[in-house]
Amino acid sequence: GDAYEYRMSPDQIGALLSRRTNRWIVFQGLFAQVAYGSLIWVAFLYQEKVIAQGYSESTGTKFGGLLAILFAVGNGFSILGGYVGDRFQRRTPRGRALVSAAGVFGAIPFFLVFLWVPLRDLEVTDGAGTMTLLGELATGLFTNPWLALALLSASLAYGLTSVDSPNGFALISDVNVPEHRATLFGVREFGNNATRSAGQAAAPALASAANGLAPPLNWILSLSILQLAFVPAGWGWWKASQTAPDDIADVTATLTERSEHAREAG
Numbered sequence: 001g002d003a004y005e006y007r008m009s010p011d012q013i014g015a016l017l018s019r020r021t022n023r024w025i026v027f028q029g030l031f032a033q034v035a036y037g038s039l040i041w042v043a044f045l046y047q048e049k050v051i052a053q054g055y056s057e058s059t060g061t062k063f064g065g066l067l068a069i070l071f072a073v074g075n076g077f078s079i080l081g082g083y084v085g086d087r088f089q090r091r092t093p094r095g096r097a098l099v100s101a102a103g104v105f106g107a108i109p110f111f112l113v114f115l116w117v118p119l120r121d122l123e124v125t126d127g128a129g130t131m132t133l134l135g136e137l138a139t140g141l142f143t144n145p146w147l148a149l150a151l152l153s154a155s156l157a158y159g160l161t162s163v164d165s166p167n168g169f170a171l172i173s174d175v176n177v178p179e180h181r182a183t184l185f186g187v188r189e190f191g192n193n194a195t196r197s198a199g200q201a202a203a204p205a206l207a208s209a210a211n212g213l214a215p216p217l218n219w220i221l222s223l224s225i226l227q228l229a230f231v232p233a234g235w236g237w238w239k240a241s242q243t244a245p246d247d248i249a250d251v252t253a254t255l256t257e258r259s260e261h262a263r264e265a266g
Contacts, residue, residue, distance in 0.1 A: 002262045008179040016183060020243035021097075021175040025168060026188050028236025031229045032104065032164065033192045035111075037199025038226040043068035045223060048216035049119045059126050063133050070137070070151060071114065074158030081163025085170060093248045096167040096174070097241035103163035104234035110157035111227045115220050117150045161230070164237065171240065175247040177254055199226055 016022060047064030051057060081103060088095030121144055124136045140147045172184050206222035213221065 004178060006177065006179045006258070008183055012180065013183075016176070016180050017187075019175060019247055021171070021240050021247045022184055024236050024240035024243060025172060025184075026191055028100075028104075028164075028233040028240070029168070029188050029192045030195045031231075031236065032161075032233035033196040034199040034202070034229040035227050035233070036161075037196035038203040038223055040200050041203045041219065041223060042071060045115070045216055045219040046119070048219055050122065050124075052216055053119055053122045055122075055124065055126050059124065059128070059133070062130055063124060063137065066130070066134055066137055067150070071154035072158060074155040075162045077159035078162035078165050081159075082166030082170070085163065085167035089170075089174075093174075093245040094241040096171045097237050097244050100164040100167045100171075101234050101237035101241060103160040104230050104237060107157045107160035108227060108230050108234075110153045110160065111230075112224055114150050114153035114157060115223050115227070117146060117153065119150070120144075120146050122147070164233075171244065175244060175251060177251055199229070202226060 043065045045064070046067045047057075047060040050060035050063045055063070081099065085096040085099045088099050092098075123140065123144070124133055128136075137147070141151060142148070168188075169185070172188070173181055176184055203219075203222050203226060206225060207215075207218045210218040210221055
């Protein structure tokens with residue numbers, strides 16, 4: 001029932017950023033968001049894949065957009081990722097960071113598969129409306145192995161990378177005293193937004209630079225290169241798993257000491 005009187009102040013910024021796990025959390029986010037930002041162009045990539053099969057630009061835009069929405073369903077696995085992180089954290093203070101590292105590293109091959117898989121034997125009605133194309137997409141998932149492979153690999157890729165979001169926020173709370181947490185959230189989000197924008201801009205720039213390659217190959221190559229940013233991101237989570245135990249123990253000791261002082265003062 002006691003009030004928590006500790007507050008963040010500018011002179012604590014140095015201590016906040018000197019905490020090793022904080023630095024690794026920010027580091028991994030800077031690289032991961034380059035890859036995440038580039039994925040905004042997946043709809044355009046699949047639009048070009050549909051057009052390459054002989055369909056009109058209008059059909060390619062609609063069908064590619066529907067596929068991109070379907071692929072992103074894998075992001076819903078972040079709930080499961082948070083649960084798995086909680087379970088592992090009970091076993092070891094490295095748990096959340098290890099789960100995030102495994103998710104990021106494990107997603108890379110699946111991202112490459114769904115970027116490179118061709119849309120062969122695609123059967124949709126050229127010029128049809130969105131609802132007609134949606135029905136044909138649903139049918140194609142059972143009749144066209146290329147569509148099924150694209151969906152499966154995309155779901156696994158998005159699902160695996162989605163685990164780092166809940167575990168990242170939870171780890172920030174684990175390794176920081178309460179008055180520092182919001183500041184680190186802000187620092188992390190500022191950096192993440194900057195590099196996400198960089199990833200969004202880099203994808204078309206790289207695709208344009210590969211002017212010797214016809215679409216969709218130039219887009220496939222561009223997005224594949226940018227997914228490699230997940231490698232240093234995964235390494236950052238691995239390093240965070242090594243520093244987290246000491247930082248968690250330090251925060252626990254600090255809060256225990258403060259609690260004892262409050263009881264004595266009361």
